[in-house]
Amino acid sequence: METAEKIRQWIGSVFNHAALLELTDGNPAALLVGYLPKRQAVHMPALPREELTEFFRRLILADTHQQNRLCVMLIMLCFARNAEIRGGRWQEIDFDKKTWTIPAERILSRWQTGRLNYCKSYRPSHGIARFCSPAHRHRRPYQRNHGRQNH
Known part of the structure; x- marks a missing residue:
């Protein structure tokens, strides 16, 4: 079904373009929108x-x-x-x-914007911190094992 939906989208794009050029009166692929059932996403667990x-x-x-x-x-x-x-x-x-x-053109802009916004939310509002993740009491980055709990 995934292939059928992609083909429907492609044909729909062709007809939409043809309609803009006044080569056709309608888009027959538009009738199929929502007709093809969407496949349920299967999320795979992370590799331990x-x-x-x-x-x-x-x-x-x-x-x-x-x-x-x-x-x-x-x-x-x-x-x-x-x-x-x-x-x-x-x-x-x-x-x-x-x-x-x-290059920026290969980075999905919404991902890039999301990453930057996430970083901005942690940037200090006063002054400039030397590190993105400084230790709370020290002016140095977190140590490699900082925050690990020994069980």
């Missing part, structure tokens, strides 16, 4: 931390194209979106500085 090592080991040994392996690794290691990685270009990566700059 204890299983990551085995997952990466199997991924490295998997019989797949090197590009696919690289994409999965980058998604997991950089927390980048699929489109950000798939559209990646070698000139975006500075191996000397160890940085990858993803």
Whole structure:
């Protein structure tokens, strides 16, 4: 059904454009809006931390194209979106500085805005803090194990 809905949307776009150009009187695909049942989203559980090592080991040994392996690794290691990685270009990566700059046009704007708004909500309203997540009593970043509870 997912494919049928995509085709309906595509045909609808063609007819909407044709209507703007006065080549047609209507959009027959509009009659199908809501007719095709939406597939219920299935959310997969997160991979438990204890299983990551085995997952990466199997991924490295998997019989797949090197590009696919690289994409999965980058998604997991950089927390980048699929489109950000798939559209990646070698000139975006500075191996000397160890940085990858993803152009704004490849970053989904609502995600980017959401990330920035989230960061702004934590930015101090007075003065400029040196770190985004400073320790409460000290002028240094949180330590690596800060906030971990030993059980």
